[in-house]
Amino acid sequence: MRRDFSIDTLLLICLSLPIIYTQTLPSCFIHRQANNNGFHRELQTDISLESSPENQLESCQVVLAENISSSFYFDLDQIEMLYDMGAPLIYSEQKIDVEKPAVHSSSHLVYVYQDLTLVKSEHGRSSFAANFSVPFHLRYHQSSTDQTHYFSADLQPPNVFIHCRVDSLELNASYDIPCGSSPEKQCKSTALHCV
Ligand SMILES: *[C@@H]1O[C@H](CO)[C@@H](O)[C@H](O)[C@H]1NC(C)=O
Ligand SMILES: *[C@@H]1O[C@H](CO)[C@@H](O)[C@H](O)[C@H]1NC(C)=O
Numbered sequence: 001m002r003r004d005f006s007i008d009t010l011l012l013i014c015l016s017l018p019i020i021y022t023q024t025l026p027s028c029f030i031h032r033q034a035n036n037n038g039f040h041r042e043l044q045t046d047i048s049l050e051s052s053p054e055n056q057l058e059s060c061q062v063v064l065a066e067n068i069s070s071s072f073y074f075d076l077d078q079i080e081m082l083y084d085m086g087a088p089l090i091y092s093e094q095k096i097d098v099e100k101p102a103v104h105s106s107s108h109l110v111y112v113y114q115d116l117t118l119v120k121s122e123h124g125r126s127s128f129a130a131n132f133s134v135p136f137h138l139r140y141h142q143s144s145t146d147q148t149h150y151f152s153a154d155l156q157p158p159n160v161f162i163h164c165r166v167d168s169l170e171l172n173a174s175y176d177i178p179c180g181s182s183p184e185k186q187c188k189s190t191a192l193h194c195v
């Protein structure tokens with residue numbers, strides 16, 4: 001009896017090892033900057049991932065979940081029109097009123113999607129990038145004299161997810177995020193910790 005138990009335990013350990021191994025998250029780096037001045041600006045977010053060979057990231061998409069405060073807005077129609085010129089896919093469950101001043105507006109959750117592309121691969125490590133360039137606009141503020149200061153205090157870092165079309169990536173895909181090309185569906189996604 002004792003012997004059977006230990007064989008089972010050994011088997012369990014052996015089976016668990018590859019799963020722990022493949023669940024190593026790629027290292028994620030985020031660089032973010034706001035370009036232009038005034039009310040109409042551009043938010044540039046560059047994500048780069050460093051992965052070991054067991055992570056097949058070629059068919060993956062990076063998703064930014066942006067909490068857009070009432071101080072500014074994304075014009076979803078404008079971004080959709082820029083799609084052919086390289087703007088990312090964008091989706092919001094909520095309607096965004098582009099006319100309202102900040103005091104009468106609320107925050108919005110917006111998903112922004114970009115395919116991950118291979119940048120280079122050497123010594124068994126690969127680096128991938130997903131760069132996002134999104135126009136955004138400041139809402140009108142009542143009696144605000146320092147727009148820039150107000151804005152920079154308000155721009156929250158996004159939550160970053162990765163979603164892969166093939167299941168070759170055995171990451172811990174435990175989040176349901178609207179899929180990029182068909183947002184009525186939910187895609188199993190993995191949260192990345194970007195620095
Ligand atoms: C977005 O940020 C605001 C203000 O910080 C917060 O109240 C709200 O709950 C956040 N929304 C989401 C979806 O995280
Ligand atoms: C993304 O931007 C970085 C600079 O921040 C650049 O080095 C890289 O080549 C860009 N990658 C792609 C796929 O556009």
Ligand SMILES: *[C@@H]1O[C@H](CO)[C@@H](O)[C@H](O)[C@H]1NC(C)=O
Pocket residue numbers: 023172174
């Ligand atoms: C997978 O994600 C869930 C939810 O975030 C978390 O509780 C769990 O510890 C994660 N597992 C691993 C192996 O990272």
